[in-house]
Amino acid sequence: MTAQLLQARELLRKSTRIAVLTGAGISAESGIPTFRGAGGLWKDFRPEELATPQAFGRDPQTVWEWYLWRRDLIAQAQPNAGHRALVELENRTPEFTLITQNVDGLHDRAGSRRILKVHGDIWINRCRACGREMGQLPSEPLPHCACGGLLRPGVVWFGESLPQDVWREAEHAASQADVFLVVGTSALVYPAAGLISFAQQNGAAVIEVNLEQTTFSDTADVCLRGPAGEILPQII
Numbered sequence: 001m002t003a004q005l006l007q008a009r010e011l012l013r014k015s016t017r018i019a020v021l022t023g024a025g026i027s028a029e030s031g032i033p034t035f036r037g038a039g040g041l042w043k044d045f046r047p048e049e050l051a052t053p054q055a056f057g058r059d060p061q062t063v064w065e066w067y068l069w070r071r072d073l074i075a076q077a078q079p080n081a082g083h084r085a086l087v088e089l090e091n092r093t094p095e096f097t098l099i100t101q102n103v104d105g106l107h108d109r110a111g112s113r114r115i116l117k118v119h120g121d122i123w124i125n126r127c128r129a130c131g132r133e134m135g136q137l138p139s140e141p142l143p144h145c146a147c148g149g150l151l152r153p154g155v156v157w158f159g160e161s162l163p164q165d166v167w168r169e170a171e172h173a174a175s176q177a178d179v180f181l182v183v184g185t186s187a188l189v190y191p192a193a194g195l196i197s198f199a200q201q202n203g204a205a206v207i208e209v210n211l212e213q214t215t216f217s218d219t220a221d222v223c224l225r226g227p228a229g230e231i232l233p234q235i236i
């Protein structure tokens with residue numbers, strides 16, 4: 001085991017207040033494509049045509065088709081060793097918060113309990129008009145709410161605010177943490193990425209787990225290069 005792995009393991013072992021920020025990279029080994037980098041969704045699709053309120057306003061059918069395609073991919077996927085290691089970490093840590101940018105629900109399926117979904121949840125259907133949420137999607141090509149409004153996926157689109165209560169809890173957890181573990185995110189999308197420096201400014205040691213260098217790698221206290229599904233079980 002390398003010195004960096006040992007250092008990360010020691011930091012996590014000693015800590016009683018841990019916050020974790022995950023991104024698409026943690027689900028990559030489950031077969032769910034990331035957004036950026038090789039094979040990333042934003043290589044083949046344009047976010048402004050699929051992941052903005054304006055795109056949905058222009059062409060709700062196309063946007064729904066894309067989200068239903070992603071739901072199918074996710075439904076076939078299983079949580080991996082990285083997701084499971086974070087459940088183990090939660091079980092043994094007195095104060096633990098998992099902040100995820102992922103909308104896939106794989107942390108829930110792995111068994112994590114305290115999850116803050118800052119970018120929403122792809123499995124939620126929300127009425128654009130009245131805000132009502134429903135789990136089951138009516139089987140019509142363009143699904144509507146009982147009030148007549150269009151249903152949309154319960155994710156945060158570019159240009160939209162994050163759910164404020166969830167965000168406040170995420171900021172609080174980041175400010176209180178003595179270790180902030182960042183897994184599989186390019187850390188390019190704000191405000192979520194800002195939690196890393198916020199946690200560090202408030203005294204947390206930052207551990208980064210990623211296949212590649214990111215903009216935060218230079219300032220992280222420990223950088224671990226490799227797949228989350230292999231690294232997390234070694235440090236937890």
Ligand code: OAD
Nearest residue numbers: 023024025028034035036101184185186210211212227228
């Ligand atoms: P990105 O696709 O931007 O970044 C994925 C990161 O995971 C990259 O830094 C990869 O190097 C890394 N990675 C890939 N496979 C990995 C593995 N097996 N183990 C460890 N790391 C791995 O995804 P996010 O940072 O999550 O927004 O993207 C942030 C937001 O941008 C998403 O939540 C989404 C997107 O547009 C919304 O949906 C609002």
